[in-house]
Amino acid sequence: MTAEHRHASDPQVFAEDEYGVPHLDAVLADFVAYSHGDQHAWLNATRHYFRPPSWYDASLEPDSEAYRLQQDRLWSEVTGRARAHDAHQDEQTPEVADMDWRTRPGLFGLMVPEAADQLLAMGQILKHSRLHAGARLLEYGPGFGQIALTLARLGVHCTVVDVNPHFLTAIERQAEMYGVHVRTMLGEFGDAPADEPPYNVILFYEAFHHSRDPIGLLRRMKPLLAEGGRILLAGEPILPIHRGPIFAPWGLRGSRDAMAVMRWRGWYEGGFDPDWLGETFAREGFRQVIHEGAHISPCATVHEYIPDAAAPALAPAFSARWRARLHGHQQAEANPTRRLWQRRLAWVARRLRA
Secondary structure (H helix, E strand, O other): OOHHHHOOOOOOOOOOOEEOHHHHHHHHHHHHHHHOOOHHHHHOOOOOEEOOOOOOOOOOOOOOHHHHHHHHHHHHHHHOOOOOOOHHHHOOOHHHHHOOOOOOOHHHHOOHHHHHHHHHHHHHHHHHHOOOOOOEEEEEOOOOOHHHHHHHHOOOEEEEEEOOHHHHHHHHHHHHHHOOOEEEEEOOOOOOOOOOOOEEEEEEEOOHHHOOOHHHHHHHHHHHEEEEEEEEEEOOOEOOOOOOOOOOOEEEOOOHHHHHHHHHHOOOOEEEOHHHHHHHHHHOOEEEEEEOOOOOOOOOOEEEEEEOOOHHHHHHHHHHHHHHHHHHHHHHHHOHHHHHHHHHHHHHHHHHHO
């Protein structure tokens, strides 16, 4: 695929409540202005729904190579990078090198209400991990490592893998300060030290959605689990397919903040339908259990995947649910009159704000 073909912009018509690739520079400008204190620039923006480019084929099967390559192409157009996504290059946060790892790491650099949400989510993860002293944890994308460090202080053997060496350095220094050991590894999702035994829990907290190949990742992780080992996902954008952030079973999500961040940093900001995840894990022999935590904190819901020989039999029911949602979404997109009430509501909202 040539760079010219990747970035060819076909003429498209957008409703006033929609945006697409042609609008992303303006979306990013609003995002930056909001981050500098201009509340109006972001909160009162009227375009909320991302419409993929006209070449996007919503009928592709989500477990096909064509679907994954289409997501790669969409990432390329959204980010303005005429190449494939590279986690080591595109998932970096260089400013971490200058952050205070001793007193203000991770959630301790947030405002109190946001820090509370993170702590509540951490409690959910610890509770549903059911780990104990001597058990083994592998965490991907740990950030400043507050979960792994807490578990290490409770006697759990923890290994963390991240593409950002600055995060790993911060974790090593904190572990030394606490007098515990956390093994660190520079690598991508699915990597693990070759000399370590299998793990009781593999954890992703606000990280799994950065995977550009979740099916391949799941298959890479299966051999890393001990017998009865489980996979936990928490703080992830897992929402039913609908008009807005999740417009496909898996792949880039259409929320304005995600699109702005991708345009700015080049991160892969994905999202998932819960039934698509249930089907995918079921086919690989895992039963899905959802521990709801939204009533506690917006990032406290934990999706647990437990090995179960009967799990593949559950896959058709999961598939039927997400396919029905996707069909309804496609029908709505194909029928503009169905969205007339949404455009009228947006018009009323603009009048009220004026």
